[in-house]
Amino acid sequence: MTTPRRRIPVPALAVAAVGLALSAVVVVGGDSHSSFVRSFNDLAQLAAAAAAALTAGHAALRSSGRARWMWLAVAVGCAGWAAGESVWSWYELARGIDTPFPSLADIGFLLFPAAAGVALLLHPARGGRLTRSRRALDATLATSALALVSWETALGAVVSAGGDSRFALGVALAYPLSDFLLLVLIVLTFSRASGSRAQLALLAAGMAALSVSDSGFAYLTSNGTYDGGAIDLGWITGFVLIALAPLVRTPEEEASQTGKQPEAVTVLPYLSVAVAGAVTAARMLTGHPPTRGQTALSGAVVLLILVRQYLTLRENAALVGELAVREAQLRHQAFHDALTGLANRGLFQDRLGHALDLHGRDLRAVSVLFLDLDDFKVINDTLGHAAGDELLVRISERLLAAVRTGDTVARLGGDEFAILLEDGGDPLTVAASVELALRPAFVLDGSAVKVGASIGLVAVEPSDTATTADALLAKADTAMYTAKRSGKGQLRVFEEGMSLTELSDQRMGTALAHAVETGGLTLDYQPVVNLDTGQVEGLEALARWTHDGRVVPPSEFIPVAERTGVIGALTEWALDEACRRVAGWSRGHKQLLQISVNVSPPQITDPGFVATVTAVLARHRLRRGQLVLEITESSLLTDVVLARGVIAELRDAGVRIALDDFGVGFSSLSQLHAIELDIVKIDRSFIDQLDTDPRQVRFLRSLLRLGGDLGLQVVGEGVERQAQLDLLRELGCRLVQGYLLARPMPPDEVPAAIAGQSFAALS
Ligand code: C2E
Ligand code: MG
Numbered sequence: 001m002t003t004p005r006r007r008i009p010v011p012a013l014a015v016a017a018v019g020l021a022l023s024a025v026v027v028v029g030g031d032s033h034s035s036f037v038r039s040f041n042d043l044a045q046l047a048a049a050a051a052a053a054l055t056a057g058h059a060a061l062r063s064s065g066r067a068r069w070m071w072l073a074v075a076v077g078c079a080g081w082a083a084g085e086s087v088w089s090w091y092e093l094a095r096g097i098d099t100p101f102p103s104l105a106d107i108g109f110l111l112f113p114a115a116a117g118v119a120l121l122l123h124p125a126r127g128g129r130l131t132r133s134r135r136a137l138d139a140t141l142a143t144s145a146l147a148l149v150s151w152e153t154a155l156g157a158v159v160s161a162g163g164d165s166r167f168a169l170g171v172a173l174a175y176p177l178s179d180f181l182l183l184v185l186i187v188l189t190f191s192r193a194s195g196s197r198a199q200l201a202l203l204a205a206g207m208a209a210l211s212v213s214d215s216g217f218a219y220l221t222s223n224g225t226y227d228g229g230a231i232d233l234g235w236i237t238g239f240v241l242i243a244l245a246p247l248v249r250t251p252e253e254e255a256s257q258t259g260k261q262p263e264a265v266t267v268l269p270y271l272s273v274a275v276a277g278a279v280t281a282a283r284m285l286t287g288h289p290p291t292r293g294q295t296a297l298s299g300a301v302v303l304l305i306l307v308r309q310y311l312t313l314r315e316n317a318a319l320v321g322e323l324a325v326r327e328a329q330l331r332h333q334a335f336h337d338a339l340t341g342l343a344n345r346g347l348f349q350d351r352l353g354h355a356l357d358l359h360g361r362d363l364r365a366v367s368v369l370f371l372d373l374d375d376f377k378v379i380n381d382t383l384g385h386a387a388g389d390e391l392l393v394r395i396s397e398r399l400l401a402a403v404r405t406g407d408t409v410a411r412l413g414g415d416e417f418a419i420l421l422e423d424g425g426d427p428l429t430v431a432a433s434v435e436l437a438l439r440p441a442f443v444l445d446g447s448a449v450k451v452g453a454s455i456g457l458v459a460v461e462p463s464d465t466a467t468t469a470d471a472l473l474a475k476a477d478t479a480m481y482t483a484k485r486s487g488k489g490q491l492r493v494f495e496e497g498m499s500l501t502e503l504s505d506q507r508m509g510t511a512l513a514h515a516v517e518t519g520g521l522t523l524d525y526q527p528v529v530n531l532d533t534g535q536v537e538g539l540e541a542l543a544r545w546t547h548d549g550r551v552v553p554p555s556e557f558i559p560v561a562e563r564t565g566v567i568g569a570l571t572e573w574a575l576d577e578a579c580r581r582v583a584g585w586s587r588g589h590k591q592l593l594q595i596s597v598n599v600s601p602p603q604i605t606d607p608g609f610v611a612t613v614t615a616v617l618a619r620h621r622l623r624r625g626q627l628v629l630e631i632t633e634s635s636l637l638t639d640v641v642l643a644r645g646v647i648a649e650l651r652d653a654g655v656r657i658a659l660d661d662f663g664v665g666f667s668s669l670s671q672l673h674a675i676e677l678d679i680v681k682i683d684r685s686f687i688d689q690l691d692t693d694p695r696q697v698r699f700l701r702s703l704l705r706l707g708g709d710l711g712l713q714v715v716g717e718g719v720e721r722q723a724q725l726d727l728l729r730e731l732g733c734r735l736v737q738g739y740l741l742a743r744p745m746p747p748d749e750v751p752a753a754i755a756g757q758s759f760a761a762l763s
């Protein structure tokens, strides 16, 4: 559907057209001395002005805000003029004498330009792109040019004709002066107007017709040649146009939108200069050489035009520059990730395609690393999206720092990143440096957050000439997925035969379930050593599985057990087995020997879990405080309220709760207050850099202090070097677990370990 064009109601147009045509015939064509023509002329002017006052008044009633005041001003001006014309007609027609000058009529007539000027000032202006200086120049230009015209015609003539009195001259001068000012206003308003241009055009044209007639009248009167005719028709026409202006129907939205400035409008200031030039030329040809003042003014006008041109040029140059910058921005936006500024998927695929083309030509090496962050969703859910976004930005910074120049790092979406390596070199080295770069914790909102990534790697073989970007990316994705399924923080190189099907999961899950049932799983035990006494404080039970002759690491089969639902049976078995063993080892042991069992996150809130645990405790007659359940932070997240309740029940039953892998997740020290815990186990990755990174030392010191305040035991996990142990001891960490002291061992080696022989590292 097309919007209807602006229209003036047909009857109004018809009346206007007939009236004007009649006026043209009678006023211009008729004998100006006949009383009929004079009467017709006066009444036609009166009628036109009154009609304009009426339509404008009606428009004022209908509109609101600025527009209402504008139409009101137009109505007042027209009504004033109509009143003046009534006085004039009364002298001329009723009393049959020439209207004296000045008279009351002049008050009404002069009210018009004043009110019209106010109306123009009230007309809504467009902000526009024009600079302030150019706008000021346009104003000066139009003013100067029109001043020149006015002076050479009406104003000059009126001044040189003089008047009967100063007052009479003043009134006489008021006409051309106010006309001149009104014309300037018309030019300026029209060149920067917003809203309905058709309305303003009619209004401005009407006012202009009136101003020109007015000045013409002043000019002709001053040299005694005024004889009605065309001048009077100008007045009638002017008011008819003004009367039509409020009748223009404008669709609402069109009236409110700030439309594009039509070419013709920008030309208006020049138009006034052209008129000035024409008038000057005509005056010179008719033997009126310009005065000095006029010459100076003309010179000024020329100068102003030059300055305006210069400013326009400069503005255009600036505009071109702006456009170029904007275009570059848009191009960047199209190819880059808005959050991190990395390449986006589109650009990555483009570069990869290009690299594969080159590979087809010269067999150069091309590899792709596909990264997916581990547990990013958990971070997002706990710390909030703002923190999640910040984390992504920091990660991308580290990735960029880890790769070589020439490698492309892209964010493919969410927490997925890809790196294109096309400069040769060993992709495994880059993968290792990426992994290393992500290792230090990120500090977000005062929380230390550790983020791992599962990485898939695919390298194009020299024989592989026909592969596509999509195919390669899919292989990298598959390798990443395989890495993720075999536990977190892993790297897998793509191999043919890797697939995304759940088939292998199912097969492994079934085998695992079978192993749990038939005693195919075993538990190794790793001592937790008390540094004060040098004795074994407790043991952590760690599941072991050998499947098809291969030792499957827990990082691989525990996730499978979780995904296939075997984990419930596995934990139940581990609990029973570990408690049975520790009950045996405790006989004849002086201290309380603790046993730690790992519990997978969703299990803690499993209905019946508490019952299972208490049954095991009863079955093997464990003492209060002897069983420790190790949970990770993510167990507390699924349903905090529920988890808290379960933890409280377990603690009532004499079970102690250890927060495992502390420092890997997202909890800050302050969050520890919220959960009822007994033990915090600091993750190996934190202990890892203890002897090289002073920040880790500071973190551990405050954690130990807080642990002390809260009555928490702190265990340092994964201690491999003597320097780490010494530091931990110095910081006051009493409990330690790690290869340096003892590796996880089969049950038959445990009695010797707990018998009290001292550990080499402690001596
Ligand atoms: P975790 O509970 O944090 O267990 C500690 C892990 O660190 C064990 O790995 C242990 O062998 C290893 N470790 C101990 N000292 C050192 C050291 O000095 N250096 C290094 N590099 N590693 C050390 P493991 O046995 O491979 O177990 C891995 C994870 O699998 C465990 O992490 C635990 O989350 C899970 N897991 C093991 N057994 C079970 C189980 O029975 N049930 C459940 N739900 N999870 C289990
Ligand atoms: Mg553990």
Ligand code: MG
Residues within 6 Å of the ligand: 660, 661, 681, 683, 684, 717
């Ligand atoms: Mg741990």
